[in-house]
Amino acid sequence: MYDTLADEKLITMLLNRLERISVDSVWAHRASGLRGSLLRELDQLQSGEEPDVASLRALISTAFYILHEAAKLKG
Numbered sequence: 001m002y003d004t005l006a007d008e009k010l011i012t013m014l015l016n017r018l019e020r021i022s023v024d025s026v027w028a029h030r031a032s033g034l035r036g037s038l039l040r041e042l043d044q045l046q047s048g049e050e051p052d053v054a055s056l057r058a059l060i061s062t063a064f065y066i067l068h069e070a071a072k073l074k075g
Helices: 004-019 028-046 053-074
Strands: none
Touching: 004 028, 004 053, 028 053
16 A cells, blocks of 8 residues: 555655755756646645656655755755
8 A cells, every 4th residue: 555645744845845945056946847746746645646656756856866966055
């Protein structure tokens, strides 16, 4: 069985953090597009649709990558 609630929480956390990337950052534009994709996935999960797990994992991995790279620019 697929753990929808855990992914919903993870996506919500990632969306909140991606939103905080400074607009001056080179990663802001990429984060914006990714946020749209994550929002669509979240809507599907909340409506009870079974996600494409590979696609969802790729989006989550990309979100962590962007957050990591944006943090490197800050620090």
